[in-house]
Amino acid sequence: MSRSGHEDLDVFTEEHDQQGEQRSSSVCLEEAYSCILHQLGEDVEREGLLKTPLRAAKAMQFLTKGYKESVHDVLNDAIFDENHEEMVLVRDIELFSLCEHHLVPFFGKVHIAYIPNKKVVGLSKLARIVEVFSRRLQVQERLTSQIAEAVAEALEPAGVAVLVQAAHMCMVMRGVQKINASTVTSAMLGRFNHEPRLRREALALANN
Structure with a gap:
């Protein structure tokens, strides 16, 4: 494989790892918000809250995106x-x-x-x-x-x-x-x- 090919593969691998890490973080946050809503006495299966844990997880990732910036x-x-x-x-x-x-x-x-x-x-x-x-x-x-x-x-x-x-x-x-x-x-x-x-x-x- 040429040097350019190796560089392209390295970039692809890095991007793939970052996407995997982001998905893992999102799932973890989503589960945490589901737990919080449950502890508050809410029914996380009701229509209004079905996607709230996922939305809250994405919102928190955006609100704290500075950790991944320099x-x-x-x-x-x-x-x-x-x-x-x-x-x-x-x-x-x-x-x-x-x-x-x-x-x-x-x-x-x-x-x-x-x-x-x-x-x-x-x-x-x-x-x-x-x-x-x-x-x-x-x-x-x-x-x-x-x-x-x-x-x-x-x-x-x-x-x-x-x-x-x-x-x-x-x-x-x-x-x-x-x-x-x-x-x-x-x-x-x-x-x-x-x-x-x-x-x-x-x-x-x-x-x-």
Whole structure:
């Protein structure tokens, strides 16, 4: 077999293994959801719930797909040399994630600012970085830091600022049930951490 043939076979085998793993994961999750519904006192054989375990399994796989993604793959050579030294800010990136404590959603917006150091990134890629880390079981504080550190590692900028504002269903639907409560977290690296003027400017632009 030629080298090209071996490479094609390797790719096919890898894809086949991934599909098998995904099917196995889906079956496991489906069985788990069936058990949960049964323990809640539901009849999993009734018409409305016949396919609910399968649908729930697929939904959970999508909501946690960030575990199988990496920042390196997401950026995909979208970093460019550019002699630009002023702040770049992308506001209002929509965020959806799952609280790792109760497995209920939290959602809101992310604002990302950075000061280039001879490199810029395609703007949509900042939103993709948010997706990588938000599509996992999370706490907002860690999520904020992970986004900032990923941008810093990828671009090596002079500074990175990340601001996250989110509503947590674990506070709204259960517990204290405060429907208007929101949580704000920030991560400041480099010049944003050392220079109060830049930090104030970034926060003002994000909250404009």
